[in-house]
Amino acid sequence: MYNGNPNITICDHPLVQHKITMLRNKETGTNEFRTIVEEIAMLIGYEALRDLELEQVEVETPVQKAMCPVLAGKKQAIVPILRAGLGMTGGMLKLLPTAKIGHIGLYRDEETLQPHEYYCKLPPAIEERKIFVVDPMLATGGSAVSAIEFIKQRGGKDIAFLCVLAAPVGLEKLAQAHPDIKIYVGCLDQGLNEKAYIVPGLGDAGDRIFGTK
Ligand code: PRP
Ligand code: URA
Numbered sequence: 001m002y003n004g005n006p007n008i009t010i011c012d013h014p015l016v017q018h019k020i021t022m023l024r025n026k027e028t029g030t031n032e033f034r035t036i037v038e039e040i041a042m043l044i045g046y047e048a049l050r051d052l053e054l055e056q057v058e059v060e061t062p063v064q065k066a067m068c069p070v071l072a073g074k075k076q077a078i079v080p081i082l083r084a085g086l087g088m089t090g091g092m093l094k095l096l097p098t099a100k101i102g103h104i105g106l107y108r109d110e111e112t113l114q115p116h117e118y119y120c121k122l123p124p125a126i127e128e129r130k131i132f133v134v135d136p137m138l139a140t141g142g143s144a145v146s147a148i149e150f151i152k153q154r155g156g157k158d159i160a161f162l163c164v165l166a167a168p169v170g171l172e173k174l175a176q177a178h179p180d181i182k183i184y185v186g187c188l189d190q191g192l193n194e195k196a197y198i199v200p201g202l203g204d205a206g207d208r209i210f211g212t213k
Pocket of ligand 1: 081082083084085106107108109113115135136137138139140141142143144170196204205206207
């Protein structure tokens with residue numbers, strides 16, 4: 001819960017906080033960074049999947065038959081915002097191995113800070129799926145707001161957004177633009193610097209995941 005909004009979850013789990021500190025450290029190299037982003041995605045994903053529906057099936061244990069819960073067959077989609085969202089996709093897929101994957105290509109213009117779309121491909125029957133949009137960074141919020149608009153324009157309805165770090169301004173912008181979605185944040189940071197980087201942040205997530213600069 002953030003600012004009384006039940007759709008926003010800020011993860012306060014010590015493991016998430018510990019791993020985010022490792023990401024923040026500028027000495028953390030690409031390989032380790034990538035592994036930790038994936039682990040954090042699993043931990044945040046665990047929280048985001050809390051309300052998955054269950055159904056009862058009969059199972060024969062070594063002792064007796066019993067009706068036991070299994071995940072109901074609702075279809076899912078994981079949608080990374082390229083590029084950095086790809087870093088969280090493997091972690092989410094470990095939790096939801098049968099999910100389909102969509103991609104939204106957006107980059108933030110360094111001058112105007114406006115998001116530009118260059119790719120969008122979503123799985124079929126997107127309107128029937130529970131959709132998990134992933135991107136490690138929610139800074140001004142422009143990229144996340146646009147990505148979710150694209151998904152809604154293509155029929156998506158049941159949408160959650162997962163990020164590792166958020167700035168308060170971006171979180172509020174996303175929650176206002178899309179009050180119907182659930183938002184899961186690893187850590188809420190202090191704010192943005194003059195280049196709209198999250199502070200204290202972890203730098204450029206895409207560059208650190210892919211080893212580019
Ligand atoms: C980063 C990040 C988000 C966006 C957040 O991507 O992964 O998509 O910036 O900023 P915003 O909230 O102000 O829109 P970037 O545009 O750097 O592209 P990349 O993932 O290809 O590096
Ligand atoms: N995108 C990033 O990768 N890092 C930030 O701090 C802000 C946007």
